[in-house]
Amino acid sequence: MIHTSHFLAEVALSSTQEIFDVLVETSGIKIERIVSTGQQTPAGEWYDQDWDEWVMVIKGHGRLRIDGQDELIEMRDGDFIQLPAHCRHRVEWTDPDQPTVWLAIHFPT
Numbered sequence: 001m002i003h004t005s006h007f008l009a010e011v012a013l014s015s016t017q018e019i020f021d022v023l024v025e026t027s028g029i030k031i032e033r034i035v036s037t038g039q040q041t042p043a044g045e046w047y048d049q050d051w052d053e054w055v056m057v058i059k060g061h062g063r064l065r066i067d068g069q070d071e072l073i074e075m076r077d078g079d080f081i082q083l084p085a086h087c088r089h090r091v092e093w094t095d096p097d098q099p100t101v102w103l104a105i106h107f108p109t
Contacts, residue, residue, distance in 0.1 A: 060100025
């Protein structure tokens with residue numbers, strides 16, 4: 001079955017938590033849309049994944065922290081980053097005044 005949609009259509013918003021929508025999941029690959037409205041990774045927590053992740057900000061503004069790096073990574077419309085497996089990272093800030101819409105692609109190393 002062929003399915004079409006628009007990436008920014010029907011974007012759910014929440015003031016309390018990020019929204020994760022899995023768009024495609026198949027053997028070894030997961031594509032998801034993440035919507036943040038002022039959320040950040042809880043203090044002391046890190047993402048440390050067994051797979052590579054490619055992330056792009058489609059719309060909005062956020063800041064990432066990579067473990068061991070002093071500088072935050074600014075992410076705005078069109079910016080992307082590839083995070084290798086076990087690259088500890090966290091979301092330090094997302095814009096509370098507008099949704100930040102991320103495209104995340106998870107794939108094996």
